[in-house]
Amino acid sequence: MATKKLLLLPGDGIGPEAMAEVAKLIDMMNTELGAGFETEEGLVGGSAYDAHGQAISDADMAKALAADAVLFGAVGGPKWDGIPYEVRPEAGLLRLRKEMELFANLRPAICYPALAASSSLKQEVVEGLDILIIRELTGGVYFGEPKEIIDLGNGQKRGIDTQVYDTFEIERISGVAFELARTRRNKVCSMEKRNVMKSGVLWNEVVTATHKERYSDVELTHMLADAGGMQLVRWPKQFDVIVTDNLFGDMLSDVAAMLTGSLGMLPSASLGAPDPKTGSRKALYEPVHGSAPDIAGQGIANPIAMIASFAMCLRYSFNMVEEADRLEKAISAVLDEGCRTRDVMSEGMTELGTGAMGDAIVEKF
Ligand code: NAI
Ligand code: MG
Helix, strand or coil: CCCCEEEEECCCCCHHHHHHHHHHHHHHHHHHHHHEEEECCCCHHHHHHHHHHHCCCHHHHHHHHHHHHEEEEECCCCCCCCCCCHCCHHHHEEEEHHHCCCCEEEEECCCCCHHHHHCCCCCCCCCCCCCEEEEEECCCCCCCCCCCEECCCCCCCECCCCCCHHHHHHHHHHHHHHHHCCCCEEEEEEEEEECCHHHHHHHHHHHHHHHHHHHHCCCCEEEEEEHHHHHHHHHHHHHEEEEEEEHHHHHHHHHHHCCCCHHHHHHHEEEEEEECCCCCEEEEEEEEECCCCCCCCCCCCCCCCHHHHHHHHHEEEEEEEHHHHHHHHHHHHHHCCCCHHHHHHCCCEEEEEEHHHHHHHHHHC
């Protein structure tokens, strides 16, 4: 197999602890499958700031742009709370997203059978759940101009954010949704609020047109985003792929995340546009959780979110679908056997530390 260049950015707190478990998998896949992963490591977040005063250096940024995929741990922690805004740990992640143009954020909500009983919803509602939320990540109200607080001079101030979407942004995010749906159950539900937002009207039009022109084999439905939130909690299994804007996607993906249990279980991927020559996409894979300073250094962090992010990397960056399936099944099998890290521990289960959980998954692969 051809060489696959991975940049590992472990970051801060439990980031490096979780990344170490992925490194074990990479070593194993190189030795046993001749997978041909070539890894480099870089600094990001607080640890980068401590080393050179930036949340990510130009050199590491260049490595990220040159890599086939970036694996990102987590950044931040109380140690860096007081440092200047421009170099705060999160600035490293934001720079990566911006310069790699990662406009599509993929958040699967998968309910492992072994954890269905501990969901806050009824077991039958979440058991076997496997949906994918695709959030537009580089446009919308988080970036639109004007964005400011103005003083009205009468003792009042006005806070302004602007929701802006252009046709090409909606076309490319819906293209990702339709393409991924084809590899799944072939269904896309697009969510906006066309009843009260002009950008929602355009969103609906462009998704409909993109579907008609290029993806009419995929089943497309539309839902108002607030109703979508309700439906996600009422009967989430009705969905396959959900595509939505930056703001609604932020909220809906967090709602969907909690259907399935702990923050320590949730992976994500952020994809850029395909290279016109090679067809390959820039991509960054990261767990949804942060650096968990409250448990960092204790060897008790759940590495599954990071490992499942690596499974997404195999699937979406390297088309190693069979290996991705095997890795996800290995995670599921280890949970079926009753192995748990402390965050998902329940009575009668066996508690494992971070390293032992990683070993168990490598063993099952
Ligand atoms: P967090 O996700 O780091 O932690 C929230 C809670 O979940 C904590 O009690 C933590 O112990 C637990 N938790 C999280 N991941 C876990 C895992 N893998 N295994 C076991 N337990 C886990 O969010 P929090 O506490 O709001 O933020 C902590 C720091 O992380 C802050 O500096 C924040 O800015 C940063 N952060 C970074 C993110 C990133 O790098 N993408 C995302 C979210 C927060
Ligand atoms: Mg959020």
